[in-house]
Amino acid sequence: MNDFREKGGPRRVGQVKEITSLANPVIKDIKLLAQKRHRDESGSFLAEGLKLVIDALDLGWTIRTLVYSKAGKGKPLVEKTAARTVAAGGLVLEVSDKVMSSMTRRDNPQMVAGVFEQRWSPLGNVRPQKTETWVALDRVRDPGNLGTIIRTADASGASGVILVGECTDPFSMETVRATMGSVFALPLVRTSAEDFLRWKKGSGAKIVATHLAGAVDYRTIDYREKPVVLLMGNEQSGLPEELAREADALARIPQAGRADSLNLAVATGVMLFEARRHILSLDGKN
The missing domain is CATH 3.30.1330.30 (Ribosomal protein L30/S12)
Known part of the structure; x- marks a missing residue:
């Protein structure tokens, strides 16, 4: 070394x-x-x-x-x-x-x-508490997207980022630049899809996944009853079926205009701040 x-x-x-x-x-x-x-x-x-x-x-x-x-x-x-x-x-x-x-x-x-x-946190040490929000990213490929998501997760008060499968490196120069320093502020975890699903069963967390086939408007989900893990899919292919079917809620973000999807970092930001809005309402801050 x-x-x-x-x-x-x-x-x-x-x-x-x-x-x-x-x-x-x-x-x-x-x-x-x-x-x-x-x-x-x-x-x-x-x-x-x-x-x-x-x-x-x-x-x-x-x-x-x-x-x-x-x-x-x-x-x-x-x-x-x-x-x-x-x-x-x-x-x-x-x-x-x-x-x-x-x-x-x-x-x-x-x-x-x-x-x-470099600093990585073991998945087994992640024990989400009520009112906590984590982000799990499946095979995120773009360094700019990952850096922006880490920065946005930090800004929204999220507790950490879990990288599932073959993701781009959070410690590349491009990603570190895009985080604007937030790479130092949040725990980063890397894991396989199989280990993530095993962890999910004992985590006590509610998995909220965005999906084009999602039947639930993201604004109607209760993000307060349990700790939440926002599960976001790959930029091109979205979530694979084995992850989507294990989610507790499949959410959609209603859109207008001709675009049929959002950039991954933008969609993650929308979800993070909606979860934050719900959590703040517990303290009457909303």
């Missing part, structure tokens, strides 16, 4: 290493995080932006490497974040703008990025 130590020597904790060469082996390792295979092998991912890095540290995520461009040198928040990284045993790199652009694959990159350890 690659832990971004300097090749040929120990990590120089407490020092800032200045790098201007694209051929530096540490930079090459970080650039490889654009590939899922290397993210999986290293258990790491790259997040861009000073605020995202600070939020992740505040939430207890493990940082392996902090990278900042020369534009960040001397800025108090950057220096404070660098000190926190060193205190946590991480490596701090000051790089040229050219190097930062190559790592982030952007022409105008953020001045700070961080390499963090």
Whole structure:
């Protein structure tokens, strides 16, 4: 497993290493995080932006490497974040703008990025409580959709996101960008359809699935009687029959106009905030 130590020597904790060469082996390792295979092998991912890095540290995520461009040198928040990284045993790199652009694959990159350890929650540890809402996504394929859903789930007060089957990687750069930092705020779970259905039977949760054949208007469902898991299908094919038939309610979102379906992230947002509206009504906040 690659832990971004300097090749040929120990990590120089407490020092800032200045790098201007694209051929530096540490930079090459970080650039490889654009590939899922290397993210999986290293258990790491790259997040861009000073605020995202600070939020992740505040939430207890493990940082392996902090990278900042020369534009960040001397800025108090950057220096404070660098000190926190060193205190946590991480490596701090000051790089040229050219190097930062190559790592982030952007022409105008953020001045700070961080390499963090991935974090997954076991499905068996998920025990939804009353008034909680979780999102379960079956084979979501688009990184932008997944990132937007994670961000929306965070904004709506949802408790976490469950990825069912072969989903796109929530720790890809595209998805992390789309979450706007919410990837650090919510538990992420990955599981198979079979294990999800076994978990469902003992979870005590109500599974509400959106489906083109759904007979129930999503606004008429009671989201308050039990914890709710909103089960959303694949962008192209929707929910497979083995998942749809196990749902406690098949919901539809009435639509006008010529469109016969909604974007997955939009549909998930509609469902999340309807569930939130019902839950808030328990406290008279609606």
